[in-house]
Amino acid sequence: MKGKSLKHIINRLEDNKKYTIFLTGKGQCDGSFRIDNACGSEIKQNHLIIEFYDRAEVYQNEYKSDLELHETSTNTIIHKIEHAIKECYYKREGLKQIGMKGGIDFHIQRVNGNGEYSRMEVSGEILSKELNELIRNSKILTILEKGSNADKMLQKILHSKGKLKVHKGDKYFSDLTPEERARYRIGDDYKIDPFSSPDNVTEHHKD
Numbered sequence: 225m226k227g228k229s230l231k232h233i234i235n236r237l238e239d240n241k242k243y244t245i246f247l248t249g250k251g252q253c254d255g256s257f258r259i260d261n262a263c264g265s266e267i268k269q270n271h272l273i274i275e276f277y278d279r280a281e282v283y284q285n286e287y288k289s290d291l292e293l294h295e296t297s298t299n300t301i302i303h304k305i306e307h308a309i310k311e312c313y314y315k316r317e318g319l320k321q322i323g324m325k326g327g328i329d330f331h332i333q334r335v336n337g338n339g340e341y342s343r344m345e346v347s348g349e350i351l352s353k354e355l356n357e358l359i360r361n362s363k364i365l366t367i368l369e370k371g372s373n374a375d376k377m378l379q380k381i382l383h384s385k386g387k388l389k390v391h392k393g394d395k396y397f398s399d400l401t402p403e404e405r406a407r408y409r410i411g412d413d414y415k416i417d418p419f420s421s422p423d424n425v426t427e428h429h430k431d
Contacts, residue, residue, distance in 0.1 A: 237264030255372020
């Protein structure tokens, strides 16, 4: 669906109908693919994530009343998506004969039909063999090529360290000495009540 924004595409989905949406990342999201098998209302809830992607293909299986036709349609959709992902690597310089099996690793994030989340790292050879089943049995499947722009962006986000002001004098927790850190309650790891010492209370929280 080129020529229309992803927001426009998502807004036109019907809430109670089920779709398969295939997303391909480019630019900062190059090396990333995502497949959602969900109803329109659920896909709309993920619109902020979806907008990171460059291209969307939306499929609707219209044959639920005919189980055989429905299965044939489902297989066709899965095959198209599988082929599109693999084709990206067969087109790449140096991988034209071997595709994703050419020494590439991938990070896989998925939510299965029961809502269980899992994350793993697999070789391109394994992913090539299991891609069809992963698409078929995942409600949400995200594939990140290791070392790609998308993977680097995600790793940067995951390893970023937020700073929390907790100390009189505008100190950050990460800047405190071990002795100073011992005064603060962080989760269940604490030695004393954090407010038992005036040093733990900032000027605007004296009470």
